[in-house]
Amino acid sequence: MNVTAKLRETIRELFSADKVDVFLAWEEGSLPMSSTPLFITDGAQADRAIFDPRCGNNLSVYFTKDSRQFRGKRVGIAVKGCDARSLVLNIQENQVLRDMVVIVGVPCNGVIDGKKIRRRTGGKQVTEVMENGDSVTLKGPEFSITLDRSEVLSSSCLRCVHPDATEYDVFLGEARAEVGNENRRKALDEVEALSSAQRWERTRKEYEKCIRCYACRNVCPSCYCSECFVDQNDPQWIGGTCDVTDTVIFHLIRNLHVAGRCVECGACARACPMDIDLLLLNLKTAEEIKKRFGDTAGIRIDGRPVMAEFREDEKQEFIMG
Amino acid sequence: MYRLDKGRFDEFIRLLGREYRTYAPVRTAGRTGFAIVDSAGMIDTDVLVTDMSPKEIFFPPSETLFRYGRNGIKTDEVPERPIAVWGIRSCDVRSLSMLDRVFGSAVQMPEDDRFKDPYWNHRYGSSLLFGSACIDPSPTCFCNWFGGGPFNKDGMDVFTVDAGEYYLLEPVSGKGQEFIGGLACLAPAGESELDLVSAIAAEAASRMPEEEDLKEAGRKLSDIFDEPVWSELSAKCVNCGACTFCCPTCHCFDIQDESQGSEGRRVRIWDSCMFPIFTREASGHNPRALSKERVRQRIMHKYSYSLENYGEFLCTGCGRCVLVCPVNLDIRDVLRRLLHYRAEGKCNG
Amino acid sequence: MDNSYVPIRMRVEKIAVEDPERNLRTYDLAFEDEDAGKRFNYLPGQFCEMSILGKGESPFGIASSPSEGDLLKFTVNRAGSVTGEIHYLREGDAVGIRGPLGNWYPVEKLKGMNVLIIGGGFAFTTLRSLLVYLLGSRGDYGDINVIYGARNPDLFIYKNEIEEWRTREDMELHLTIDSPVDGWSGMTGFVPSVTGELAPGQENTMAIVCGPPIMIKFTLPVLTELGFPDERIYTSLERRMKCGIGKCGRCNIGSRYVCIDGPVFSLAQLRNIPEAF
Numbered sequence: 005m006n007v008t009a010k011l012r013e014t015i016r017e018l019f020s021a022d023k024v025d026v027f028l029a030w031e032e033g034s035l036p037m038s039s040t041p042l043f044i045t046d047g048a049q050a051d052r053a054i055f056d057p058r059c060g061n062n063l064s065v066y067f068t069k070d071s072r073q074f075r076g077k078r079v080g081i082a083v084k085g086c087d088a089r090s091l092v093l094n095i096q097e098n099q100v101l102r103d104m105v106v107i108v109g110v111p112c113n114g115v116i117d118g119k120k121i122r123r124r125t126g127g128k129q130v131t132e133v134m135e136n137g138d139s140v141t142l143k144g145p146e147f148s149i150t151l152d153r154s155e156v157l158s159s160s161c162l163r164c165v166h167p168d169a170t171e172y173d174v175f176l177g178e179a180r181a182e183v184g185n186e187n188r189r190k191a192l193d194e195v196e197a198l199s200s201a202q203r204w205e206r207t208r209k210e211y212e213k214c215i216r217c218y219a220c221r222n223v224c225p226s227c228y229c230s231e232c233f234v235d236q237n238d239p240q241w242i243g244g245t246c247d248v249t250d251t252v253i254f255h256l257i258r259n260l261h262v263a264g265r266c267v268e269c270g271a272c273a274r275a276c277p278m279d280i281d282l283l284l285l286n287l288k289t290a291e292e293i294k295k296r297f298g299d300t301a302g303i304r305i306d307g308r309p310v311m312a313e314f315r316e317d318e319k320q321e322f323i324m325g
Numbered sequence: 326m327y328r329l330d331k332g333r334f335d336e337f338i339r340l341l342g343r344e345y346r347t348y349a350p351v352r353t354a355g356r357t358g359f360a361i362v363d364s365a366g367m368i369d370t371d372v373l374v375t376d377m378s379p380k381e382i383f384f385p386p387s388e389t390l391f392r393y394g395r396n397g398i399k400t401d402e403v404p405e406r407p408i409a410v411w412g413i414r415s416c417d418v419r420s421l422s423m424l425d426r427v428f429g430s431a432v433q434m435p436e437d438d439r440f441k442d443p444y445w446n447h448r449y450g451s452s453l454l455f456g457s458a459c460i461d462p463s464p465t466c467f468c469n470w471f472g473g474g475p476f477n478k479d480g481m482d483v484f485t486v487d488a489g490e491y492y493l494l495e496p497v498s499g500k501g502q503e504f505i506g507g508l509a510c511l512a513p514a515g516e517s518e519l520d521l522v523s524a525i526a527a528e529a530a531s532r533m534p535e536e537e538d539l540k541e542a543g544r545k546l547s548d549i550f551d552e553p554v555w556s557e558l559s560a561k562c563v564n565c566g567a568c569t570f571c572c573p574t575c576h577c578f579d580i581q582d583e584s585q586g587s588e589g590r591r592v593r594i595w596d597s598c599m600f601p602i603f604t605r606e607a608s609g610h611n612p613r614a615l616s617k618e619r620v621r622q623r624i625m626h627k628y629s630y631s632l633e634n635y636g637e638f639l640c641t642g643c644g645r646c647v648l649v650c651p652v653n654l655d656i657r658d659v660l661r662r663l664l665h666y667r668a669e670g671k672c673n674g
Numbered sequence: 675m676d677n678s679y680v681p682i683r684m685r686v687e688k689i690a691v692e693d694p695e696r697n698l699r700t701y702d703l704a705f706e707d708e709d710a711g712k713r714f715n716y717l718p719g720q721f722c723e724m725s726i727l728g729k730g731e732s733p734f735g736i737a738s739s740p741s742e743g744d745l746l747k748f749t750v751n752r753a754g755s756v757t758g759e760i761h762y763l764r765e766g767d768a769v770g771i772r773g774p775l776g777n778w779y780p781v782e783k784l785k786g787m788n789v790l791i792i793g794g795g796f797a798f799t800t801l802r803s804l805l806v807y808l809l810g811s812r813g814d815y816g817d818i819n820v821i822y823g824a825r826n827p828d829l830f831i832y833k834n835e836i837e838e839w840r841t842r843e844d845m846e847l848h849l850t851i852d853s854p855v856d857g858w859s860g861m862t863g864f865v866p867s868v869t870g871e872l873a874p875g876q877e878n879t880m881a882i883v884c885g886p887p888i889m890i891k892f893t894l895p896v897l898t899e900l901g902f903p904d905e906r907i908y909t910s911l912e913r914r915m916k917c918g919i920g921k922c923g924r925c926n927i928g929s930r931y932v933c934i935d936g937p938v939f940s941l942a943q944l945r946n947i948p949e950a951f
Binding site (some may be wrong): 034135 | 346354355356371372376377386461463493511535560561563565566567569570571581582583594595597601641651652653655
Binding site for chain 3 (some may be wrong): 333393397398400427428431433434438439440441442444450489499547550551576577578579580581582584587589590594596598604605606607609610611612616618622625626628630631634
């Protein structure tokens with residue numbers, strides 16, 4: 005039985021056993037190679053659910069986006085490894101009650117970034133997609149392109165080390181623990197090799213594309229301040245223009261606000277209409293946090309977000325000199 | 326109709342550049358948008374719907390309204406050369422006509438100068454638009470829902486068709502005729518070239534999706550204003566502004582001051598009805614505090630209110646919002662669902 | 675070409691503090707440029723964007739009446755950074771305004787009619803403009819009846835003028851406060867219920883209502899109950915605004931824009947506007 009079939013069965017069972025009021029999953033989207041979030045309220049709708057590499061949305065965002073939406077409801081949710089980490093973080097931060105969620109882990113081998121496909125096809129109509137091991141063939145009325153999977157996978161997935169949920173009630177298959185991934189190190193090496201001038205140049209180049217639509221922030225389960233600092237207008241903290249001096253402040257501060265909290269799901273980068281590489285900075289920050297505190301965001305359900313905790317044995321050289 | 330051999334395209338763009346600041350689709354760092362070009366080589370001639378719409382030429386994401394300092398207030402100098410746009414698609418040309426109804430003057434008081442937006446009018450009023458036929462419409466194109474089409478010429482000064490080896494140029498407005506009339510790099514088109522255009526047009530039209538009947542849309546949407554369907558539809562929206570910022574007709578903006586010491590500027594920047602802060606008042610009261618209310622506002626504004634105010638939809642069917650929505654809340658599905666919604670609370674769409 | 679985004683330069687001529695907490699101040703502004711003053715033609719109910727360079731703009735109803743002369747009057751409640759900055763202004767300082775913006779109370783229609791003015795709190799600004807305008811050509815109108823409510827006696831604005839209006843015989847003024855206070859000789863109770871108690875007649879009468887949204891919301895049904903037809907009830911809406919000229923989209927409700935189609939609407943119009951209240 006494939007994962008989609010197992011997922012549907014699990015959803016049906018949860019509803020018939022009256023264990024959930026709502027179940028969050030994905031369904032077929034309106035575009036080729038797309039999916040869209042699905043809110044299931046009745047076991048009979050379970051057959052709309054899917055799970056495959058199209059299912060990029062981190063559904064944990066719906067817990068924090070509007071906390072009223074699920075108040076008092078028992079919510080089931082399908083999660084990839086990264087989505088589960090978001091949920092764990094939200095539980096650690098008391099945004100979600102563990103007892104009120106039923107976590108269904110799905111085995112993930114990476115999700116597709118629609119923008120990468122569009123770039124390769126020039127926006128032409130893709131009518132058929134065939135996956136064959138490590139290659140993906142995209143077919144349209146007048147073309148057929150075969151690409152390596154890595155060319156269409158989300159950049160976050162290419163660097164992923166936690167493909168499967170660490171916290172779940174049901175797992176549809178065998179959950180893998182942390183896996184090795186040299187791409188992650190490679191990306192870090194690349195950025196660490198840059199001089200500070202080069203780093204700035206790169207940062208500037210990426211963030212000057214920003215149009216301030218805040219899609220990155222709004223799809224991020226870790227970004228749930230009831231009023232984001234960019235929205236505060238009395239007093240106003242940062243300028244609202246698309247000049248790079250303003251956009252870079254937004255992105256750098258957001259990066260710090262999700263330090264130790266970013267689960268590297270890549271939802272921000274996939275959501276960005278301007279195709280900004282939003283991941284590299286977060287990756288670097290996560291690595292720094294791991295080096296300094298030995299923590300990775302959203303792994304241990306009994307843990308605390310690293311930046312919200314003080315340990316006596318922490319390195320304190322920045323205070324002590 | 327005139328024929329412009331592609332071998333002379335660069336010459337044409339340079340000629341245009343003498344009189345106009347010429348914008349055209351350009352690809353930078355993987356994304357496409359309109360930028361100033363001074364040679365044909367800079368132009369991305371393949372892109373159909375650019376990532377960013379040409380509204381950014383006439384209504385930039387952030388724009389200085391005026392600067393202030395010890396010596397009072399000063400508006401920026403207006404560049405002398407007017408704007409020309411090459412390679413703008415039919416849907417985008419229409420979006421500019423729609424924006425002109427908002428910015429050009431006030432529909433309530435068309436003659437009153439106080440309601441004419443000087444920044445918009447300086448740019449749009451003297452512009453020369455070379456519209457581009459869509460040979461190969463994309464699966465997200467639905468301009469035909471709104472009376473558009475891949476060969477629609479509304480609002481263009483010159484209509485152009487990419488016929489492979491050459492472009493065909495057809496003057497649409499007097500201004501367009503005046504510019505291309507005497508150009509040496511153009512030759513009158515012959516019978517066979519015109520036949521080719523008809524063939525391309527027929528092929529393009531066949532690729533358009535089935536039309537949705539929107540005749541009653543304005544009334545239907547008003548009728549279901551209070552129905553629960555809006556909550557269902559908006560549940561997955563995360564209220565970012567990607568749709569509104571990529572939209573060629575969305576035009577809401579904010580005005581902010583930036584200052585350093587006693588000097589500074591007042592800027593207008595794109596804003597979005599999707600953001601909670603858009604309508605929140607100083608008292609903290611927010612007339613559209615819920616996501617549902619904001620999604621409804623966007624839909625109502627485009628497909629009902631604008632119809633009442635301007636006699637047309639504030640949507641051209643360009644499909645950009647369909648492409649950029651991070652949760653695939655496809656406006657075509659939303660419209661279908663709303664228009665087929667029955668007030669009994671059932672959806673047959 | 676006119677540029678409606680550029681403010682007109684004004685000089686603060688006089689500042690009056692309206693309440694003991696010093697949160698409400700009234701500013702009389704004079705035009706620095708005489709021509710600009712001549713071109714500035716307005717009627718009661720219109721508003722301006724008051725502009726503090728470096729801080730931004732806020733909309734305020736014009737509290738003066740065109741019948742009074744060349745000074746423009748605004749009453750500003752300190753709430754945010756722009757209004758806070760306005761409160762720092764001193765007499766003689768420069769300040770910008772954009773306007774006159776929006777529509778006005780139906781002063782033409784009021785001719786020959788009785789007028790019932792209902793106001794609350796510091797939103798009495800444009801109602802002051804209207805009242806002064808009507809009193810300026812008193813013979814053109816029938817009875818003038820004013821109901822004005824505030825949370826407590828300190829929060830009425832234009833206290834000196836209130837004293838004068840009280841003693842006039844050609845108008846009636848009913849003041850009310852939310853809850854009893856020692857030494858208060860006026861009425862007690864919220865504006866909607868006081869309006870119901872006073873039960874002003876609707877015959878040949880136009881009702882003009884302006885105040886906090888909650889007051890308006892509960893007063894309009896009282897007027898309807900008293901027999902006022904929707905076409906003879908006018909109110910002024912408040913929405914967040916930026917451009918003031920119908921472009922920026924912020925104040926859009928239904929197909930209308932509060933900044934140019936309003937802020938004054940009849941109840942008949944509002945019934946067709948979703949989200950009006």
